[in-house]
Amino acid sequence: MSPKISVIIPVYNTESTLHKCVDSILNQSYEDWELLLIDDGSKDHSAFICDEYAQQDKRIKVFHKENGGVSSARNIGIDNAEGKWITFIDSDDWVERNYLSNLYQNDENDIVASYYVAEGWKEWVSAPFKDYVYNEKQMKEFLTDCLLKFIFPYGKLFRHSIIKRYNLRFDESLSYGEDTLFIYQFLQYIKSVRISSEVTYHYICYGIGLSKQNFSWRIYWDILEKLLKAIHNLEHIFKWDGKEICNETVMLIIKRYIYYISSIHSIPYIRKELISILKSSVIKEAIEGVKVRSWKGKFINWLMLHDYLWISAILLYLKKRKS
Structure with a gap:
C-alpha cells in the first residue's frame, strides 16, 4: 500500500545537519509517510549517513546521483515518489513533531501551506497566514493575498496527482528562483488552497547567499x-x-x-x-x-x-x- 505523504530531501554535503533533519521526520506524530533522500553527489559523509538511515527504517529510500543541483535532486524525488502528497524539506533544515499532521488533515485541497521559523541570520518567527481555506470561487482573492508569500517550496503539501498529470518539474536550467517558478506553475492547476497559521518548519538561513557564485x-x-x-x-x-x-x-x-x-x-x-x-x-x-x-x-x-x-x-x- 502506498504511503500518504512522500517527503523529498535533496542532500549535498550536509553531514553536520543531516541527522537533525532526518530525525525530525522519524519523530513525526503522523507516521504514514515515505522519505526519499536524494544524494546529489555529496563529497562528505552525507551519502553514508543516508544509507545508514535506509537500513534502519524501511520507509526511507536513498537515491545516489552525480551532482546536478537541487532542482535535479528534487526532480529525482518526484519521479520516484509514491505518496498521494509531496512535501519538500532541505537537508540543513528541520521540522517539528506535528509538521506533517498539521499539513495533512484531509484530502480536500490541492495545496496546503504554513509558514516557517528563520534561524541563523536575523532570527525571527513569522506567521503571516491565518487559518483559512480558499475555494475555487476565491482564487482571485488567494492570488492577491498570498501569491508573494508562496515563493518557497518548504512548509507546503502538494497534491502529487497534479504534479504527475501535468509533468511539473523544477527548472534545472535556473540557478535562482526555480522553486518559486515551480509553485507558480503548480498553482495554475489547483481549485482550492488551505493555509495554516501553525509554524512548524525551521529554515536555517545563512544570509543572502549566492555571494560565492558569479551571477550576471x-x-x-x-x-x-x-x-x-x-x-x-x-x-x-x-x-x-x-x-x-x-x-x-x-x-x-x-x-x-x-x-x-x-x-x-x-x-x-x-x-x-x-x-x-x-x-x-x-x-x-x-x-x-x-x-x-x-x-x-x-x-x-x-x-x-x-x-x-x-x-x-x-x-x-x-x-x-x-x-
Missing part, C-alpha cells in the same frame, strides 16, 4: 521573464488582475540583484550594471507602477527613475566592506 543580470532576467509568464498564465486562467503582483515581483528581483552586486563588485561595475538594467521598459514600468507606502521606498524608486540608484548601491557596497 542575465540569470536574474531569465528567472524574471519566466516568473512573469507564469503570473500572466494565472491571470488568464483565473480572470485575475496580477499587474501589481508583477510589479512587486520585478522590484524583488531588482533589489535582490542590487544587493548581490553591491556586495562583491566595484562601484564602477555597479553603476554600469544599473544604467543598463534601467533601459528596460519592463523595469521602468514596474518602478513607476508599484505601490509604495514608506518614504524610503518612494525615495529609492525616485533614485531608480532618475538614474541615481547607484548611490544606494555604493552605500550597500561600503556597508558590506565595513562589515
Whole structure:
C-alpha cells in the first residue's frame, strides 16, 4: 500500500545537519509517510549517513546521483515518489513533531501551506497566514493575498496527482528562483488552497547567499521573464488582475540583484550594471507602477527613475566592506 505523504530531501554535503533533519521526520506524530533522500553527489559523509538511515527504517529510500543541483535532486524525488502528497524539506533544515499532521488533515485541497521559523541570520518567527481555506470561487482573492508569500517550496503539501498529470518539474536550467517558478506553475492547476497559521518548519538561513557564485543580470532576467509568464498564465486562467503582483515581483528581483552586486563588485561595475538594467521598459514600468507606502521606498524608486540608484548601491557596497 502506498504511503500518504512522500517527503523529498535533496542532500549535498550536509553531514553536520543531516541527522537533525532526518530525525525530525522519524519523530513525526503522523507516521504514514515515505522519505526519499536524494544524494546529489555529496563529497562528505552525507551519502553514508543516508544509507545508514535506509537500513534502519524501511520507509526511507536513498537515491545516489552525480551532482546536478537541487532542482535535479528534487526532480529525482518526484519521479520516484509514491505518496498521494509531496512535501519538500532541505537537508540543513528541520521540522517539528506535528509538521506533517498539521499539513495533512484531509484530502480536500490541492495545496496546503504554513509558514516557517528563520534561524541563523536575523532570527525571527513569522506567521503571516491565518487559518483559512480558499475555494475555487476565491482564487482571485488567494492570488492577491498570498501569491508573494508562496515563493518557497518548504512548509507546503502538494497534491502529487497534479504534479504527475501535468509533468511539473523544477527548472534545472535556473540557478535562482526555480522553486518559486515551480509553485507558480503548480498553482495554475489547483481549485482550492488551505493555509495554516501553525509554524512548524525551521529554515536555517545563512544570509543572502549566492555571494560565492558569479551571477550576471542575465540569470536574474531569465528567472524574471519566466516568473512573469507564469503570473500572466494565472491571470488568464483565473480572470485575475496580477499587474501589481508583477510589479512587486520585478522590484524583488531588482533589489535582490542590487544587493548581490553591491556586495562583491566595484562601484564602477555597479553603476554600469544599473544604467543598463534601467533601459528596460519592463523595469521602468514596474518602478513607476508599484505601490509604495514608506518614504524610503518612494525615495529609492525616485533614485531608480532618475538614474541615481547607484548611490544606494555604493552605500550597500561600503556597508558590506565595513562589515
